[in-house]
Amino acid sequence: MRLTKAQRAENHDRIVRVAAKLFREKGVDGVGIDEIMVEASLTHGAFYGHFPSKTALIGEASAYAMDDSGLTRLEDDTPPGTRKSFPELARRYLSVEHRDDPGRGCAIAALAVDIGRQDDAMQALFAQNLEVRLGELAERLPGDRDAARHDAMLKYATMVGALVMARSAGKGALSEEVLDVVRERLEAEQAATESAVA
Amino acid sequence: MRLTKAQRAENHDRIVRVAAKLFREKGVDGVGIDEIMVEASLTHGAFYGHFPSKTALIGEASAYAMDDSGLTRLEDDTPPGTRKSFPELARRYLSVEHRDDPGRGCAIAALAVDIGRQDDAMQALFAQNLEVRLGELAERLPGDRDAARHDAMLKYATMVGALVMARSAGKGALSEEVLDVVRERLEAEQAATESAVA
DNA sequence: GAATAGAAATGACGATCGTCATACTTGTTT
DNA sequence: AAACAAGTATGACGATCGTCATTTCTATTC
CATH class of the missing domain: 1.10.357.10 (Tetracycline Repressor, domain 2)
Structure with missing residues (x-):
């Protein structure tokens, strides 16, 4: 199910935003990829199309959270x-x-x-x-x-x-x-x- | 392998001390029962003879850590x-x-x-x-x-x-x-x- | 309209999570 | 010496962890 670049970027952003929220609420070790992806209305398998690892997401999400x-x-x-x-x-x-x-x-x-x-x-x-x-x-x-x-x-x-x-x-x-x-x-x-x- | 009361109390204390250290280092969600028990030289199965749940240990260990x-x-x-x-x-x-x-x-x-x-x-x-x-x-x-x-x-x-x-x-x-x-x-x-x- | 490319969905992997029932071993008591 | 009691070890449970290979679907391109 191919998406446009804009949609892909929007998905990426949504994952980061959701993660920035959940990490702050429950801690980095208190949330799994699955919970984040569900909250972002995606399946957990799609995660690795956007990030190489959870660690990478922690980096992006914490930077976003600092700004947000x-x-x-x-x-x-x-x-x-x-x-x-x-x-x-x-x-x-x-x-x-x-x-x-x-x-x-x-x-x-x-x-x-x-x-x-x-x-x-x-x-x-x-x-x-x-x-x-x-x-x-x-x-x-x-x-x-x-x-x-x-x-x-x-x-x-x-x-x-x-x-x-x-x-x-x-x-x-x-x-x-x-x-x-x-x-x-x-x-x-x-x-x-x-x-x-x- | 029955132990004396003193030995049991000593084991209990050691679990709490180890947990107080590991929780502070790695976070409450960053350490499992297994790691704590290994560090305390016991098997993870013995844990539930001492504590009803991990949550109970968090309570004891954080109180101990505050004092320690x-x-x-x-x-x-x-x-x-x-x-x-x-x-x-x-x-x-x-x-x-x-x-x-x-x-x-x-x-x-x-x-x-x-x-x-x-x-x-x-x-x-x-x-x-x-x-x-x-x-x-x-x-x-x-x-x-x-x-x-x-x-x-x-x-x-x-x-x-x-x-x-x-x-x-x-x-x-x-x-x-x-x-x-x-x-x-x-x-x-x-x-x-x-x-x-x- | 057909071929292609790109992104998400599916489903599985091994590891580890917290929890527990059971078996075992050994002090203590008789 | 025998019976009992009590605490640990063993091993397994279902759930969830992070990670992928594969499949499916759909925009885009020809």
């Missing part, structure tokens, strides 16, 4: 041309909605641990995308390039850690306390540095 | 009765050695994402242990109980996030930069609050 995820596009309701400020980002990042929707959320929080168990090539690829995300955040922070970059690392680490901890603690009081406390601290800190700069 | 891991006992070379100060903890937590040895390291950084994919009961158990770890860290921080607790959350989140990111970025420059930058910031911050209190 969290931060800038948690919800895509900002007018084009405008940028979310950091406090706005923190507010969304550390929300209960983000905690409960890993499949559409930040790829770092959802996949970094899994990627940490992959081989060097995969980690190098992930590091590249990580660099891009750090750059994006740094652009929204005050100070010279180095200071902003370092600040981005610290703030990203804090947000990722808080989200990961909140997700592990279920939906109890502790989970939301972590989210709230860290969000407030980040907001307060930001307000302080802004008034200092001004 | 990171922070207070990354290396057990402190004299009894003394406590590591927070900067010392941060230094060890954000070291290359800790990054490269998840099997003996912090259970939160290694397992929190996996636990976030388990059921509510497992997450509630994990939250209890998380609370204990937060309390331990809060004891080493200045301020009243609430402030210290909140500070512990922030600092833990930052360290966990930094470690997770560093592990995902392989062994390249970015990985160590994250570790270094976050460690320096935490140390500097601590020095500032201490001098403010004094």
Whole structure:
């Protein structure tokens, strides 16, 4: 059943999108090719016409997830041309909605641990995308390039850690306390540095 | 081949210890019962004499890992009765050695994402242990109980996030930069609050 | 309209997954 | 010495894992 190039590309993309979602939700080892292909409305046998191996898909899907995820596009309701400020980002990042929707959320929080168990090539690829995300955040922070970059690392680490901890603690009081406390601290800190700069 | 109670308990413990290590290294879905039992010098069939299911082992092993891991006992070379100060903890937590040895390291950084994919009961158990770890860290921080607790959350989140990111970025420059930058910031911050209190 | 090429569907492979019933072996008790 | 009890080893189960070779169907090309 021959398809047009466009259809083939669309299928390829759909597999990647579905995988990016399922990997984030269930983990790289928690989903099989079969489940991904079913969700993509294809049979599992067709998989190897698109990818040489599951590992290859992990690479594509995690790169896609990094681009698709969290931060800038948690919800895509900002007018084009405008940028979310950091406090706005923190507010969304550390929300209960983000905690409960890993499949559409930040790829770092959802996949970094899994990627940490992959081989060097995969980690190098992930590091590249990580660099891009750090750059994006740094652009929204005050100070010279180095200071902003370092600040981005610290703030990203804090947000990722808080989200990961909140997700592990279920939906109890502790989970939301972590989210709230860290969000407030980040907001307060930001307000302080802004008034200092001004 | 009947064993004494002590031997049985020892076998049980060994399974838990081995699992706590392997789960942290390879993830909960990355290790099978068979591998765990072989590493514990038993056959996989004997497993179900000790645990009703793999899930039960995940619960015991993650609790054990929380107690065994990171922070207070990354290396057990402190004299009894003394406590590591927070900067010392941060230094060890954000070291290359800790990054490269998840099997003996912090259970939160290694397992929190996996636990976030388990059921509510497992997450509630994990939250209890998380609370204990937060309390331990809060004891080493200045301020009243609430402030210290909140500070512990922030600092833990930052360290966990930094470690997770560093592990995902392989062994390249970015990985160590994250570790270094976050460690320096935490140390500097601590020095500032201490001098403010004094 | 016929031949060809390209992509998905089918179905199977060996390996491993979690689980368990059974057999065996050996301390403990009588 | 014999009977019992208790924990491990054996071996198998159905399901699912990742991976392919083969078949089938349909766009495209002639």
